[in-house]
Amino acid sequence: MMERKKFSQFKNKALENPEVREEYEKLQQKYELKTKLISLRKMNGLTQEELAKKLHTQKSNISRLENVNSKISPRLSTIEEYAKAMGYNLEINFIPQN
Amino acid sequence: MMERKKFSQFKNKALENPEVREEYEKLQQKYELKTKLISLRKMNGLTQEELAKKLHTQKSNISRLENVNSKISPRLSTIEEYAKAMGYNLEINFIPQN
DNA sequence: TATAAAGTTCTCATATATGATAACTTTAGT
Protein backbone atom coordinates (compact mmCIF):
# COMPACT_ATOMS: atom_id res chain seq x y z
CA MET A 1 0.00 0.00 0.00
CA MET A 2 2.82 2.32 0.91
CA GLU A 3 4.52 1.35 -2.32
CA ARG A 4 1.43 2.08 -4.29
CA LYS A 5 0.98 5.51 -2.79
CA LYS A 6 4.57 6.50 -3.40
CA PHE A 7 4.38 5.41 -6.99
CA SER A 8 1.11 7.21 -7.51
CA GLN A 9 2.60 10.45 -6.25
CA PHE A 10 5.61 10.10 -8.47
CA LYS A 11 3.36 9.36 -11.40
CA ASN A 12 1.25 12.45 -10.92
CA LYS A 13 4.33 14.60 -10.64
CA ALA A 14 5.82 13.13 -13.77
CA LEU A 15 2.63 13.62 -15.71
CA GLU A 16 2.92 17.36 -15.26
CA ASN A 17 5.72 17.19 -17.77
CA PRO A 18 3.96 17.52 -21.13
CA GLU A 19 6.33 15.20 -22.93
CA VAL A 20 6.01 12.51 -20.34
CA ARG A 21 2.29 12.98 -20.34
CA GLU A 22 2.01 12.62 -24.07
CA GLU A 23 4.11 9.50 -24.05
CA TYR A 24 2.02 8.09 -21.24
CA GLU A 25 -1.26 8.72 -22.99
CA LYS A 26 0.05 7.19 -26.15
CA LEU A 27 0.89 4.03 -24.23
CA GLN A 28 -2.42 4.13 -22.40
CA GLN A 29 -4.28 4.20 -25.68
CA LYS A 30 -2.35 1.38 -27.21
CA TYR A 31 -2.76 -0.60 -24.07
CA GLU A 32 -6.46 0.13 -24.05
CA LEU A 33 -7.12 -1.20 -27.52
CA LYS A 34 -5.09 -4.36 -27.07
CA THR A 35 -6.67 -4.87 -23.68
CA LYS A 36 -10.12 -4.44 -25.12
CA LEU A 37 -9.35 -6.95 -27.85
CA ILE A 38 -8.19 -9.51 -25.34
CA SER A 39 -11.06 -9.09 -22.95
CA LEU A 40 -13.54 -9.16 -25.82
CA ARG A 41 -12.15 -12.51 -26.85
CA LYS A 42 -12.15 -13.89 -23.35
CA MET A 43 -15.65 -12.62 -22.66
CA ASN A 44 -16.72 -14.73 -25.59
CA GLY A 45 -14.89 -17.70 -24.18
CA LEU A 46 -12.58 -18.14 -27.13
CA THR A 47 -8.96 -19.18 -27.27
CA GLN A 48 -6.63 -17.52 -29.73
CA GLU A 49 -6.73 -20.66 -31.79
CA GLU A 50 -10.53 -20.75 -31.90
CA LEU A 51 -10.73 -17.11 -32.88
CA ALA A 52 -8.03 -17.64 -35.48
CA LYS A 53 -10.18 -20.35 -37.04
CA LYS A 54 -13.18 -18.02 -37.25
CA LEU A 55 -10.97 -15.48 -39.01
CA HIS A 56 -9.34 -18.08 -41.27
CA THR A 57 -5.91 -17.29 -39.97
CA GLN A 58 -3.35 -18.64 -37.48
CA LYS A 59 -3.16 -18.33 -33.73
CA SER A 60 0.29 -16.81 -34.03
CA ASN A 61 -1.24 -13.89 -35.90
CA ILE A 62 -3.84 -13.36 -33.21
CA SER A 63 -1.10 -13.39 -30.62
CA ARG A 64 0.81 -10.76 -32.57
CA LEU A 65 -2.25 -8.58 -32.85
CA GLU A 66 -2.96 -8.79 -29.14
CA ASN A 67 0.65 -8.29 -28.13
CA VAL A 68 0.92 -5.04 -26.21
CA ASN A 69 4.63 -4.71 -26.90
CA SER A 70 4.50 -5.07 -30.65
CA LYS A 71 5.09 -1.93 -32.68
CA ILE A 72 2.50 -2.91 -35.23
CA SER A 73 -0.29 -0.51 -35.99
CA PRO A 74 -2.96 -2.74 -37.48
CA ARG A 75 -5.28 -1.84 -40.29
CA LEU A 76 -8.68 -0.64 -39.32
CA SER A 77 -10.17 -3.56 -41.23
CA THR A 78 -8.17 -6.02 -39.17
CA ILE A 79 -9.61 -4.73 -35.93
CA GLU A 80 -13.02 -4.59 -37.53
CA GLU A 81 -12.90 -8.22 -38.58
CA TYR A 82 -11.67 -9.32 -35.20
CA ALA A 83 -14.64 -7.55 -33.62
CA LYS A 84 -17.15 -8.79 -36.20
CA ALA A 85 -16.05 -12.38 -35.64
CA MET A 86 -17.37 -12.02 -32.13
CA GLY A 87 -20.48 -10.04 -32.98
CA TYR A 88 -19.28 -6.50 -32.45
CA ASN A 89 -19.02 -3.43 -34.60
CA LEU A 90 -16.37 -0.76 -34.36
CA GLU A 91 -17.12 2.77 -33.29
CA ILE A 92 -14.46 5.42 -33.71
CA ASN A 93 -14.64 8.76 -31.97
CA PHE A 94 -12.40 11.79 -31.94
CA ILE A 95 -11.84 13.18 -28.47
CA PRO A 96 -10.48 16.71 -28.02
CA GLN A 97 -7.13 16.72 -26.21
CA ASN A 98 -7.63 18.50 -22.87
CA MET B 1 -41.20 15.27 -50.22
CA MET B 2 -43.26 12.53 -51.82
CA GLU B 3 -40.10 11.11 -53.32
CA ARG B 4 -38.37 11.12 -49.96
CA LYS B 5 -41.14 9.26 -48.24
CA LYS B 6 -41.33 6.59 -50.88
CA PHE B 7 -37.60 6.03 -50.72
CA SER B 8 -37.64 5.87 -46.95
CA GLN B 9 -40.32 3.19 -47.00
CA PHE B 10 -38.41 1.18 -49.54
CA LYS B 11 -35.26 1.53 -47.48
CA ASN B 12 -36.88 0.26 -44.30
CA LYS B 13 -38.35 -2.69 -46.16
CA ALA B 14 -35.02 -3.55 -47.70
CA LEU B 15 -33.21 -3.34 -44.37
CA GLU B 16 -35.34 -6.19 -43.06
CA ASN B 17 -33.26 -8.40 -45.30
CA PRO B 18 -30.26 -9.34 -43.14
CA GLU B 19 -27.81 -9.35 -46.03
CA VAL B 20 -28.88 -5.97 -47.27
CA ARG B 21 -28.78 -4.66 -43.76
CA GLU B 22 -25.27 -5.88 -43.16
CA GLU B 23 -24.05 -4.37 -46.39
CA TYR B 24 -25.75 -1.12 -45.55
CA GLU B 25 -24.22 -0.90 -42.10
CA LYS B 26 -20.80 -1.67 -43.48
CA LEU B 27 -21.16 1.23 -45.87
CA GLN B 28 -22.57 3.44 -43.15
CA GLN B 29 -19.54 2.82 -40.99
CA LYS B 30 -17.01 3.51 -43.70
CA TYR B 31 -18.88 6.60 -44.66
CA GLU B 32 -19.00 7.69 -41.06
CA LEU B 33 -15.27 7.55 -40.50
CA LYS B 34 -14.39 9.34 -43.69
CA THR B 35 -17.08 11.89 -43.03
CA LYS B 36 -15.80 12.47 -39.53
CA LEU B 37 -12.30 12.97 -40.85
CA ILE B 38 -13.47 15.52 -43.37
CA SER B 39 -15.63 17.48 -40.98
CA LEU B 40 -12.90 17.44 -38.36
CA ARG B 41 -10.56 19.05 -40.87
CA LYS B 42 -13.10 21.61 -41.98
CA MET B 43 -14.08 22.43 -38.42
CA ASN B 44 -10.46 23.35 -37.88
CA GLY B 45 -10.50 25.50 -40.99
CA LEU B 46 -7.80 23.56 -42.79
CA THR B 47 -7.42 22.71 -46.45
CA GLN B 48 -6.07 19.33 -47.45
CA GLU B 49 -2.81 21.00 -48.34
CA GLU B 50 -2.48 22.71 -44.97
CA LEU B 51 -3.20 19.52 -43.10
CA ALA B 52 -0.78 17.67 -45.33
CA LYS B 53 1.94 20.08 -44.31
CA LYS B 54 1.24 19.48 -40.62
CA LEU B 55 1.57 15.78 -41.25
CA HIS B 56 4.66 16.15 -43.44
CA THR B 57 2.95 14.55 -46.37
CA GLN B 58 1.20 15.54 -49.61
CA LYS B 59 -2.30 16.77 -50.24
CA SER B 60 -2.90 13.91 -52.63
CA ASN B 61 -2.45 11.50 -49.75
CA ILE B 62 -4.94 13.36 -47.63
CA SER B 63 -7.39 13.25 -50.49
CA ARG B 64 -6.93 9.52 -50.80
CA LEU B 65 -7.48 9.02 -47.10
CA GLU B 66 -10.68 11.06 -47.13
CA ASN B 67 -11.98 9.47 -50.30
CA VAL B 68 -15.17 7.59 -49.50
CA ASN B 69 -14.89 5.41 -52.58
CA SER B 70 -11.37 4.16 -52.03
CA LYS B 71 -10.98 0.57 -50.92
CA ILE B 72 -8.11 1.42 -48.61
CA SER B 73 -8.37 0.44 -44.98
CA PRO B 74 -5.90 2.78 -43.30
CA ARG B 75 -3.65 1.89 -40.42
CA LEU B 76 -4.87 2.87 -37.02
CA SER B 77 -1.78 5.04 -36.62
CA THR B 78 -2.65 6.96 -39.77
CA ILE B 79 -6.04 7.94 -38.44
CA GLU B 80 -4.48 8.68 -35.08
CA GLU B 81 -1.93 11.05 -36.54
CA TYR B 82 -4.56 12.78 -38.63
CA ALA B 83 -6.59 13.38 -35.47
CA LYS B 84 -3.61 14.40 -33.36
CA ALA B 85 -2.56 16.98 -35.93
CA MET B 86 -5.80 18.74 -35.15
CA GLY B 87 -5.74 18.19 -31.40
CA TYR B 88 -7.87 15.09 -31.07
CA ASN B 89 -7.31 11.64 -29.69
CA LEU B 90 -8.86 8.45 -30.97
CA GLU B 91 -11.35 6.44 -29.01
CA ILE B 92 -12.30 2.98 -30.19
CA ASN B 93 -15.31 1.13 -28.92
CA PHE B 94 -16.81 -2.24 -29.64
CA ILE B 95 -20.56 -2.14 -30.11
CA PRO B 96 -22.59 -5.35 -29.89
CA GLN B 97 -24.40 -6.13 -33.13
CA ASN B 98 -28.04 -6.18 -32.02
C1' DT C 1 6.01 -33.34 -11.84
C1' DA C 2 4.26 -34.89 -16.31
C1' DT C 3 1.22 -33.68 -19.87
C1' DA C 4 -1.74 -31.10 -22.90
C1' DA C 5 -3.55 -26.76 -24.08
C1' DA C 6 -2.75 -22.08 -24.68
C1' DG C 7 0.01 -18.54 -25.92
C1' DT C 8 4.52 -16.55 -27.82
C1' DT C 9 8.29 -15.66 -30.90
C1' DC C 10 10.83 -15.98 -35.20
C1' DT C 11 11.12 -15.96 -40.07
C1' DC C 12 10.01 -15.45 -44.79
C1' DA C 13 6.63 -14.63 -48.48
C1' DT C 14 2.90 -11.80 -49.96
C1' DA C 15 -0.55 -8.15 -49.75
C1' DT C 16 -1.62 -3.56 -48.93
C1' DA C 17 -0.94 1.23 -47.19
C1' DT C 18 1.69 5.27 -47.60
C1' DG C 19 5.03 8.79 -49.79
C1' DA C 20 5.94 11.53 -53.65
C1' DT C 21 5.17 13.78 -58.08
C1' DA C 22 2.60 15.33 -61.94
C1' DA C 23 -1.44 16.13 -64.59
C1' DC C 24 -6.10 16.75 -64.30
C1' DT C 25 -10.94 18.52 -62.58
C1' DT C 26 -13.88 21.22 -59.62
C1' DT C 27 -15.02 25.14 -56.97
C1' DA C 28 -15.15 29.89 -55.58
C1' DG C 29 -14.45 34.72 -56.25
C1' DT C 30 -14.07 38.53 -59.58
Next chain:
DNA sequence: ACTAAAGTTATCATATATGAGAACTTTATA
Protein backbone atom coordinates in the same frame (compact mmCIF):
# COMPACT_ATOMS: atom_id res chain seq x y z
C1' DA D 1 -15.66 33.57 -68.67
C1' DC D 2 -10.94 33.93 -66.20
C1' DT D 3 -8.14 32.76 -62.66
C1' DA D 4 -6.31 30.79 -58.53
C1' DA D 5 -7.09 27.69 -54.95
C1' DA D 6 -8.71 23.37 -53.63
C1' DG D 7 -9.33 18.83 -54.42
C1' DT D 8 -8.80 14.43 -57.31
C1' DT D 9 -6.67 10.72 -59.84
C1' DA D 10 -2.97 7.84 -61.65
C1' DT D 11 1.45 5.82 -61.03
C1' DC D 12 5.55 4.01 -59.12
C1' DA D 13 8.69 3.24 -55.18
C1' DT D 14 8.98 2.10 -50.44
C1' DA D 15 7.37 0.84 -45.84
C1' DT D 16 4.66 -1.97 -43.11
C1' DA D 17 0.94 -5.32 -41.96
C1' DT D 18 -0.65 -9.86 -42.56
C1' DG D 19 -0.43 -15.06 -43.72
C1' DA D 20 1.70 -19.29 -42.72
C1' DG D 21 4.50 -22.71 -40.42
C1' DA D 22 7.58 -24.32 -36.86
C1' DA D 23 9.79 -24.29 -32.51
C1' DC D 24 9.56 -22.52 -28.14
C1' DT D 25 7.54 -21.01 -23.34
C1' DT D 26 3.84 -20.58 -20.01
C1' DT D 27 -0.18 -22.07 -17.74
C1' DA D 28 -3.40 -25.19 -15.93
C1' DT D 29 -4.67 -29.63 -14.29
C1' DA D 30 -4.40 -34.56 -13.16
